[in-house]
Amino acid sequence: ALLLSCANDLQQMDLEPSAQLQFAIDQSGTGKEATVLQLLLLVKDLPGCSNCQGGYGECLNGEDVVGIDRFTVGLKLRVNNSVANLWDWFFRRGHHIGKVYTVLGVNKNNNTVDVGGGIFDPIVVENVHTFNYLC
Numbered sequence: 001a002l003l004l005s006c007a008n009d010l011q012q013m014d015l016e017p018s019a020q021l022q023f024a025i026d027q028s029g030t031g032k033e034a035t036v037l038q039l040l041l042l043v044k045d046l047p048g049c050s051n052c053q054g055g056y057g058e059c060l061n062g063e064d065v066v067g068i069d070r071f072t073v074g075l076k077l078r079v080n081n082s083v084a085n086l087w088d089w090f091f092r093r094g095h096h097i098g099k100v101y102t103v104l105g106v107n108k109n110n111n112t113v114d115v116g117g118g119i120f121d122p123i124v125v126e127n128v129h130t131f132n133y134l135c
Helices: 002-012 017-026 033-045
Strands: 076-079 100-102 105-107 112-114 131-133
Antiparallel strands (some): 105 112
């Protein structure tokens, strides 16, 4: 469990392959070589971003969350700034723009998402997706 936690932390650092290799080289001769190799193997096998995961293979930070099935409890997201113009009555003070939200619940029957700051319905307004991934 500790090694997996370290692998997640290392993945979040988003190091280039050359930096990962340098990390391994730096451990050479310390007696930690086997642990470092295990750690790098775990990082290689981890799914993409821990927030927007789902087999995409790369982080979707800033991209639209498209479709109710992509909303999962715990997902971190931000209100799409393009929606502000469409929801002028709701955003007139901009109290939702730029704020970080976490999905608390999803109602697929009503196509709504509970993000703690309100239940948003619909999740698409005039063909503009309401939320972006925030990783």
